[in-house]
Amino acid sequence: MAAKIDHDDLLTCPICYEQFTNPKCLPCNHTFCQLCLKSYIITQLGGEGKQAKGFPCPVCRQEVTVTDPELTSESIADTMPDNHVITSLIERSAQVSASCEDEKWCGPCYSDNEKTLAVSWCTQCSETLCENCVKYHRRFRKSKHEIISVDEMKKEKTKPAQPLDVEEPCMKHTGEVLKVYCVSHKEMCCVICLATSHRKCEQISTFEEMVSTGSKNTEYVKKFAEHLDNLEERTDKLRNKTDENLTTLNNRHDEISKKVTTTVQQAIDKLDHLRSSFLTTFKQMHKGESIKLTEAKERIEVLQQNVKKGKKLLKTVQEQGSPKQVFITTEKLKMQLKQHIDSLQTELINASFIDYNLRTDDVIETIRNNLTSVVEVDINQTLGLCSSLKEISSIANCFFIEDIEPIDVMKLEVHKEHSVKPNGEITGGTYLPDGRLVFCCFTNKKLKVYDKDGNFLFDTSCKKRCPRDTCLISSSEIIVSFDDGINKYEIQQNELKEKEKISSKCEAWGLAATKDNIIVGYEKEVDVLSMDGEVVQSFSRSRDHVSYVAVALTGNIYYSDGNDIVCKTLDGREVRRFTNPKLQRLLGIAVDKNDNVYVCGNESNNICVFSADGSHSKMLIMDINLPLNIGFNSTETRLYVCTSEDGCLFYSLNKKG
Template sequence: MEIAPDKTDNLDDLLTCSICLETFREPKYLPCLHTFCKTCINTYILSTVRKEKTTTNFKCPICRQNVLMGESTGNPETWADKLPGNHFVASMMDRQAIRRSKKMCDSCKANNESKNALSWCIVCEEAFCESCEKCHKSFKMTAKHPIMLLNDLVSNKETVSISSLVYCEEHQGEIVKAYCVDHSKPLCTLCATLMHRKCEDVVTIEAAVQGIKKSEKAMTLSTELKETSKQLSDLIQNRKDRTTDFEREAQVMITKVSSIKDNIVKHLIKVEGLIEEEINKSKKEVSLKLFEKSVELESMKSTVDNWITIFDTCLQHGSELQCLLQINKINENKDNFSDLLTKGISEIKNFSMLLEVNDIVDEFSKQVAAIGVVKVIETDASCPNFLLRKTVNFHTGNINVNFVIDLTGNNVYLSGIFMNSELIFTHFKLSKVLKYNNNGCCLTYLSLPDKPFDIVQLSDTTAAVSTNNKTLFVVDIQKMIQCRKIDVLNEVHGFRHVNGEFILACNTTLTWINASSGAKIEQTSTNGDTYYIHANSRKDYICTDGKSVSKMVNNAKVFTYKSDKFLNPRGIDIDRDGNVYICGNVASNLHQLDKDGKLVRIIPVDSIGIKRPYVIRFKKNSNQFLVTCYETGKVVICEID
């Protein structure tokens, strides 16, 4: 696969801050990979937090993706400093600067002399004249530094980046020297020594980047991104076409009303204004909905196009290391983006307009107050399947066991989550949080002062744990240390984190508290002992009780599911298509419901090698899930094909 040169020959778009519209100064990037000047994003963050009164997150100025800064990042004034620097963009800025002007020798400049530079040291990132280059090569420490000619860079003869060194994002000033295959993560010496010493597959960075530009992984990602961009373009055009069609339908309705008016002119004069107002109102509302969806899709396309520009530029001009890092960064964001994309597509509706005309009777003016009712018909749009995730039939797909983890013990409360490329579990009897890799090998653990019940993810690096002692603990999963403790009024069993709030399940009560302060916000009662809950927002949640599972939206019950094969319901979660899964603890089965609460199938858990299922959790935007067993202390990692 050849990389088209047209987007990478001119780097101005890639090197221009979209806030100040000037060349980047100290470029910082967000999780969505959009990059901004440090001062620009800092000003934007401070403006946003003041306006929205938030202390934990802000939204990307371009794609509006939420950026969660967490609870322990200090004041918003420091957030821009904590954002990672975009070394690739900085490298391209150096390259562009050299190509556009005569570069002066940095060593001579330090001595208040001016000589044109002829070469560039990749390690020191400095330009040298001929004499300074000879001096540079004469020192033992710098003799082996690779040197490239500036003329070769200007003429694009040299493919190596002018900045081949990449610094660790975890440890300031440390150079990336290794790569952990187990976690798909570049490492400095400190990373390899402190956090990845137990990993089985750690290689040198040179070995990791060997052939990465021409690898199937790189080519597949490039193809996926471009196909997704094209599909989004088609979908945006479809929305615009539907807007035109809908407005045309609205105009047809108005014309029809006018035709009726000609037949019954005396009375129609009185009602014509009302019916036209209703039609125009519906047209405006629907057109606005279609326009808003187009804007949302354009925002998503902006993200994908940004990835394409960055990735194509990296393939054309970046080093092998930079290419690897960009692949990792994009892949890390694909799941979150696919989740947003899936949600956006599921909300797409088509609209039509109908006019239900009343029967005309002899005494029309006395009997009929209006000639019809305007109705807007909303239907699901036919949308393409996007390439960023595997197609799975969750209703009929086979359930395969990938591997089993034995956490030891019987009659034990176990919970777990997928977090990045690792598995995190809580063990009630051991009073521990356990970290395993995606091959089922234990990496490390953290002992807690109280016995843990459940665990939920807060950010990329932190999780919260509920306990039997009226406390919640916030844990840094990367470092496996306890960050802080939140005191609550009651013992907490299952809980969820949504929009800066915790939703706590205890006995027959659900309680909403502020995730930062622990202050109580709201409380409601359930129909029985509620152990676990799944929530999209404060007003949209699904919870179990002693005999059933119910979904509530805006304080109204959407559905309640009951079954004589449904005993002691416990853990609850949903897959990426919205299907609901509940652990029948005593009945030894899993009940799968569709998004409307109708039974899809009952899965006996002996088919996956456990006896009494307690907690079920899906990996975000994936067909993988885990189930814990109360009786045996085992956890099975499964996949629906």
């Protein structure tokens, strides 16, 4: 008999906190009761009968896309796939609990509120029977059912249960189940995925083939479990550190407030006014910083809980699942945790651990009649949250089989896959959250959208303006640079809808973005803007040609200055500068999650990759005709290069050895 599943939180709905009823799974892999999810969606969308393009997950707040625009709020939950793993675990748990409770007493007698000791067991009915009920059972089920003793039944139940093995639904195609694994893109696929998005992929394996070389305790799964342990430890430390910082900040707030109050009370009536003014301002400042840390803490706690549940689910499936199920569960957990960590890192990219620094005026008594303020409080930012999150992200990168070790740029190689050749010159592009790709067609004055395999989907006219570059600023918005400034566009299913213009200088070119800032490349400078277009910082350049820009996960900015690649912080401090003599007229630039830098040599017709510190470089692509811009897909396994004459070229990015 299988052991009782002692993981109640795995089987508990995070909305109603009861055991799941008809569990439904969202694309982010969070599961909810069908009725709970239905009620939540109705509330989120503002009532029954409402239609929407999506809704946020109740746990991680990732946007869930509603693919059918005709669905209303009360029917969306019904279309979400069932979580068969959770359903099977609930059934097993129930069977074990029922057996432990009922096998002592005769089932028919017990149903009549009589407790009679059971002596036999019907293998077909799975029912315990006393001596009298055995006779009646045999009369009504003569020669049909096998009846054994209770002792024999107990021996039967001690046999190991069959490994858990269920059909996993495809999150992209309703009604389809996952059948194969694309090794090239590290994605699980149904038959429709295979026929549409992976038809050109050469490394396709069945799940049975993926696990045929080992059991559920293979080194691959063991290593993933170790990463989960490491990730849980890091998130726990980060959460505690954030909590400690919040406590310290509150204590410092109280300490400074008292000191300021004491100082002001010793002064004249004018100082009373200044005290009140200071406390109001300081309280607002403190409230804002406390909210930031509290929100960061809550997001980290969500990640922490996801990791803990992931560990428990993996352990349970290892104990009770087939090798295929263990592999599928591992891959699902990888995708879920990587999505959460990427989302968390994007949201908290500029967050910092902070402290207050009090500065007082020692000559208050002599100048009190001219005072305009008593004290000032500075926020001392130390090691940012993003730095700690980067450590967590490095663990998440290890979830992928080929990325166990940091990328060595000298071992990188590329293989050309296909190309996109619209009429006119492509000068920039960006991937959307759903994997589609937007290109700026400069000469055609259009934004063109393709799927990840280069198939054209639709285009949007830029109204006689020439788009130059584009980047994502949220899950639903992109920005596009033109010769007269920058515009926002809303991402829709079959359209990019133009929104407001962002105030900026003319002749904007390269674009990149952090959570709070837009980075714009011009011919003679690079500007850091707020989201409403106000210039925060400006860096001069020595070369009069277009400037593309890139932003690393650390928030550092990369751009070209002459033949140098320059790395600066958002506040203008130069971190490093490096070059390669084989690169001429540096244009497009991109930075991966390991801070390796990829640069287009427009006149030298090549692509060079630099290590994070600039000490090593390698010519990644040679003899490419006038490359302009460069970028990655979300998993950084594909590279696209925009060229002046050959359209956009797609390459798979691999690591030798």
